[in-house]
Amino acid sequence: AQSVTQPDIHITVSEGASLELRCNYSYGATPYLFWYVQSPGQGLQLLLKYFSGDTLVQGIKGFEAEFKRSQSSFNLRKPSVHWSDAAEYFCAVGVDRGSTLGRLYFGRGTQLTVWP
Amino acid sequence: EPEVTQTPSHQVTQMGQEVILRCVPISNHLYFYWYRQILGQKVEFLVSFYNNEISEKSEIFDDQFSVERPDGSNFTLKIRSTKLEDSAMYFCASILGQGNSPLHFGNGTRLTVT
Numbered sequence: 001a002q003s004v005t006q007p008d009i010h011i012t013v014s015e016g017a018s019l020e021l022r023c024n025y026s027y028g029a030t031p032y033l034f035w036y037v038q039s040p041g042q043g044l045q046l047l048l049k050y051f052s053g054d055t056l057v058q059g060i061k062g063f064e065a066e067f068k069r070s071q072s073s074f075n076l077r078k079p080s081v082h083w084s085d086a087a088e089y090f091c092a093v094g095v096d097r098g099s100t101l102g103r104l105y106f107g108r109g110t111q112l113t114v115w116p
Numbered sequence: 117e118p119e120v121t122q123t124p125s126h127q128v129t130q131m132g133q134e135v136i137l138r139c140v141p142i143s144n145h146l147y148f149y150w151y152r153q154i155l156g157q158k159v160e161f162l163v164s165f166y167n168n169e170i171s172e173k174s175e176i177f178d179d180q181f182s183v184e185r186p187d188g189s190n191f192t193l194k195i196r197s198t199k200l201e202d203s204a205m206y207f208c209a210s211i212l213g214q215g216n217s218p219l220h221f222g223n224g225t226r227l228t229v230t
Contacts, residue, residue, distance in 0.1 A: 034218070043120075043207060043223035044159070090159060100147050100213040103161035103172060 002027045004093050006107035013081050014115045021076040021110050023091030032094035032101060033074040035065055038109075039087045047089075050074065061085070086114045118142045120222035122208050128228045129198055137193045137225045139208030145220070146213040147171070148191045150183065152204040153224075159207070165191065166213075198229045 003026045013019055025031055032051050036044040048059025055067040065076045074091060088109045095102035121140045129135050141148050150162040163173045165183050182194045191210075195202055205224045211217055 036221070041223075043122075044221040046218050046220070049218050092159075094219075097172075100166070101211055101217075101219060103149075103164065103174070104151075104159075104219065105161070106159040108158050 002031075002093055002095065002105045004091050004105050004107035006089075006091055006110050008110045009108070010111045010113065012113040012115060015083050016080050019076075019078045019081045019085070019112070021089050021091075021112070023074045023076065023107060024072050025074065025091070025093045025105075026072065027093050027095075029096070030069075032096060033065075033067060034092040034094065034104065035059065035063070035074075035076045036090045036092060037087045038090065044090065047076070081112075081114055083114045083116060086112055088112070120208055120210055120220050122206075122222035122225050124225060125223065126226045126228070128230065131200060131229055132197050135195050135198055135227065137195075137206050137208075137227070139191045139193075139222055140189050141191055141208065141210030142212075142220055143189070144212065145210035147211045148183075148185070149209040149211075149219070150193045151207040151209060151221075152176075153207065154201075154204040162193070162206075195227075198227075200229050203227055203229045 005024045034049045035047040047063050050057050050067045088111050090109045091107040092104040094104045123138045148165045153159045161174050163177045164171045180196050184192050207224045208222045209219045211219050
């Protein structure tokens with residue numbers, strides 16, 4: 001069965017520091033992978049996605065993620081964190097249903113706190 | 117940029133009452149979804165909907181739940197007789213359905229069952 005693990009429940013970084021949020025998945029085929037961000041009281045905003053091709057994907061707000069098939073990982077990175085990046089981050093794996101995307105399986109999320 | 121919109125943003129209801137959560141997906145999207153997030157837990161898939169029928173549902177989506185696309189724009193989730201454990205944030209999502217198009221989520225409806 002598909003599953004997503006985000007091993008870090010809460011991460012605290014200083015503003016300007018680099019960031020890496022970990023995500024590991026379990027899926028039998030090539031996955032569709034996503035990172036979403038959720039600010040308090042808000043919905044899920046897509047940061048970036050991987051469907052195929054280049055394993056290093058660029059997203060919005062200066063985020064990037066790298067798909068490593070050998071490690072079943074899709075870690076999210078940002079070279080310099082801004083205070084506005086404080087939010088909860090969700091990794092998700094999607095199932096290919098041919099013409100469209102099937103259900104997404106989400107990790108438990110990583111809460112990011114940014115110190116000024 | 118077009119958005120998925122959900123109403124209301126917060127709904128409070130008594131146990132046993134029926135609730136309808138409303139969503140307006142992005143206008144040219146073809147596939148529609150409901151997810152929920154119980155406080156402190158993972159976001160969970162409930163159901164997907166295409167061409168006026170359910171295409172996939174999870175084990176959570178039992179007979180108490182139903183979905184409908186009553187007109188060309190709205191997509192609703194009905195819970196017939198709410199339980200305390202239905203308290204959660206409910207997210208609607210839609211997707212164009214072509215190739216590698218991503219899933220767009222609404223801001224959610226927080227349902228509180230008392």
